[in-house]
Amino acid sequence: MKVGIDDISLYVPGFYFPLTELAKQHGIDADKYLIGIGQEKMAVPSPDEDIVSMAANAAAPLLNSAVVNSISTVILATESGIDQSKSAGMFVHGVLGLASNCRVIEIKQACYGATAGIQMAYAMIHQRPHERVLVIATDVARYQQNSEGECTQGAGAIAMIISSAPRILEIHPHQGRHSVDVMDFWRPNQHKAALVDGKLSIDVYLDSLKQSWKNYRKDGGRPLVALQHLCFHQPFTKMAKKAFSVFETIEPDAAAKIGARSYQLSQIYGREIGNCYTASLYIALLSLLDNSEEDLSNHHVGLFSYGSGSVGEFFSGTIVEGYTKHSRKGAHAAMLKYRSALSYETYQNWFYQDVAADVASYRVPTLTSGQYRFSGSEGFRRLYAPSLHLQKKAG
Numbered sequence: 001m002k003v004g005i006d007d008i009s010l011y012v013p014g015f016y017f018p019l020t021e022l023a024k025q026h027g028i029d030a031d032k033y034l035i036g037i038g039q040e041k042m043a044v045p046s047p048d049e050d051i052v053s054m055a056a057n058a059a060a061p062l063l064n065s066a067v068v069n070s071i072s073t074v075i076l077a078t079e080s081g082i083d084q085s086k087s088a089g090m091f092v093h094g095v096l097g098l099a100s101n102c103r104v105i106e107i108k109q110a111c112y113g114a115t116a117g118i119q120m121a122y123a124m125i126h127q128r129p130h131e132r133v134l135v136i137a138t139d140v141a142r143y144q145q146n147s148e149g150e151c152t153q154g155a156g157a158i159a160m161i162i163s164s165a166p167r168i169l170e171i172h173p174h175q176g177r178h179s180v181d182v183m184d185f186w187r188p189n190q191h192k193a194a195l196v197d198g199k200l201s202i203d204v205y206l207d208s209l210k211q212s213w214k215n216y217r218k219d220g221g222r223p224l225v226a227l228q229h230l231c232f233h234q235p236f237t238k239m240a241k242k243a244f245s246v247f248e249t250i251e252p253d254a255a256a257k258i259g260a261r262s263y264q265l266s267q268i269y270g271r272e273i274g275n276c277y278t279a280s281l282y283i284a285l286l287s288l289l290d291n292s293e294e295d296l297s298n299h300h301v302g303l304f305s306y307g308s309g310s311v312g313e314f315f316s317g318t319i320v321e322g323y324t325k326h327s328r329k330g331a332h333a334a335m336l337k338y339r340s341a342l343s344y345e346t347y348q349n350w351f352y353q354d355v356a357a358d359v360a361s362y363r364v365p366t367l368t369s370g371q372y373r374f375s376g377s378e379g380f381r382r383l384y385a386p387s388l389h390l391q392k393k394a395g
């Protein structure tokens with residue numbers, strides 16, 4: 001049976017902060033960010049957006065009545081949780097009006113969570129092929145102000161339908177996993193921003209790729225020359241180049257054959273958005289699919305997922321014949337094009353000020369152009385609503 005990604009959709013906030021401006025504020029050469037880190041823009045959520053509204057906005061385009069009625073499970077992966085008990089997926093289930101005959105969970109293992117979700121969905125669909133699983137990756141990547149990680153920040157969500165009739169990517173059964181308990185990146189409960197040992201995180205990532213690749217091959221996975229494309233978890237797009245250098249060391253002939261072109265298209269969206277933690281690998285996959293002028297039908301893709309702490313997994317898939325007919329690349333391109341640049345002051349206010357942390361009830365003004373928004377809190381109960389401009393249109 002073929003199981004894989006049947007449909008996929010991206011949501012990014014309508015605002016960004018240019019990294020040339022951040023370099024000015026930090027008094028450094030902009031090329032460090034543009035070339036050294038490989039980032040141009042940082043997507044910034046407005047105060048009326050969070051992981052739930054972004055997830056709902058990513059998933060909404062995938063949901064027609066046939067899909068809604070066959071979703072057995074909603075798996076939401078994030079490391080920007082909004083509640084210690086209730087799953088963010090449950091809020092999304094409510095906002096989107098999904099069927100009640102459905103299980104809903106949230107998964108956490110840093111940036112790796114969505115891959116765990118996909119592998120669980122893969123097994124679930126094998127067990128019950130007539131059903132579908134909705135996997136959502138949604139995050140706000142937030143580091144400490146003026147820290148080395150600030151330039152890699154970003155926000156966004158990816159929603160995917162996993163089914164037994166995949167129209168986008170058939171997932172192969174081979175898996176290469178590698179876990180090791182390490183403190184390279186973490187966020188204690190009382191912290192809004194992540195703490196990171198940046199250089200250690202790069203070393204652990206690269207070792208994790210090496211070990212995961214070995215395990216993937218041991219599990220019967222394809223040799224490197226049989227993979228035309230590589231998508232890596234990209235906390236910043238330069239990381240893809242560093243990841244490829246692992247193959248240049250351990251598989252020099254195969255790496256020379258597939259070359260840097262194997263990962264370059266997967267960097268385009270990430271440069272424009274920034275890190276989205278759990279969503280970053282799937283934004284890389286979408287970037288490859290949306291930005292290739294060549295028809296990639298039947299091409300094989302290797303994917304490396306990494307979540308600090310740490311879990312790595314290498315797996316692969318085949319791009320399904322006719323995938324372009326189901327592409328949403330026009331909508332994705334428009335979403336990225338029609339964004340507004342923020343001033344440094346607004347970016348700082350929106351990204352770092354948690355005005356409502358200890359306030360039970362408040363309202364948030366409408367700023368997002370997304371279909372769904374976070375509208376405030378009532379007695380510490382988070383509220384979500386369709387955006388006001390849509391309500392007006394409907395009225």
Ligand code: COA
Pocket residue numbers: 029030031032033035036037148149150151152196197198199201202205235236239308
């Ligand atoms: N022009 C071009 N390149 C420049 C430059 C300039 N003017 N100035 C510096 N660079 C290059 C450096 O040579 C370096 O390249 P290299 O990585 O290929 O060696 C790169 O820019 C980064 O410079 P560096 O001094 O190492 O950056 P940093 O100390 O500020 O930290 C990170 C970089 C990635 C460690 C930091 O952004 C971070 O902690 N990020 C969050 C954690 C993360 O994303 N980890 C990844 C694994 S999950």
